[in-house]
Amino acid sequence: MVDYRAQFRGTPSSVREARWAIVDYARTCGFTADESFEIALGAGEALANAVEHGCQNEGSITVACTYEANLLTIEITDSGTGFDHAAFAARDRDPTANRGFGLHIMRAVMDTVTYTPPGQTITLTKHRR
Numbered sequence: 001m002v003d004y005r006a007q008f009r010g011t012p013s014s015v016r017e018a019r020w021a022i023v024d025y026a027r028t029c030g031f032t033a034d035e036s037f038e039i040a041l042g043a044g045e046a047l048a049n050a051v052e053h054g055c056q057n058e059g060s061i062t063v064a065c066t067y068e069a070n071l072l073t074i075e076i077t078d079s080g081t082g083f084d085h086a087a088f089a090a091r092d093r094d095p096t097a098n099r100g101f102g103l104h105i106m107r108a109v110m111d112t113v114t115y116t117p118p119g120q121t122i123t124l125t126k127h128r129r
Contacts, residue, residue, distance in 0.1 A: 001029060004065040010055025010079060012048075018063050019044045022074055029067040031128055038109035039072070039126055045102040046076045046113075046122050054078030054120060070128040075121055082119030 004025040008014040022043045023036050031039065050061050059079030066073045106113045112125045 001067040003067075004063070006063050008061045008063065010051050010059040010061050011057055012051055014061065015044065015047045015051055018047050018061060018076075022063060022065060025065045025067075026072055026126075029072060029128065031072065031126070035126065035129065039074075042106045042110040042113075042124050042126070043074055043076070045106050046074075046124060049102050050076055050078035050080075050122070054080030054082075056080065072126045072128065074124040074126075076124075077121040080120060082117070 004021070006018070006021060008018045019040055023040045026036050026039045047061065047063075051057060055061065055078045061079070062075075062077045064075040064077075103113065106122075106124065110124045110126050112123070114123045115121065116123065
């Protein structure tokens, strides 16, 4: 399978375009409609976080997708300064909050979610069933 790589502006309007590019790639790899929905949800949350927190609505986002042995790997890198994932993960969550569930959603629909220090790159993986 041919890898996919593209760069997008770090703006909210680019999230949709990048998300659908990832989903189109997943579909060419044979992912089902249900799996593609989960990929769209997980990747969309990661892209939105990259734009809002990483790029702060400026800069750029790079998306790289690979597929090998029924495993889709999605890397999303923003041009921001990164963040301390461990400190974020350790904070207390307010269950009544209206925001801040992106990482939880990503973990619920993807097989793995990892950050590469200093926190500018998130990697999502999904096995094809």
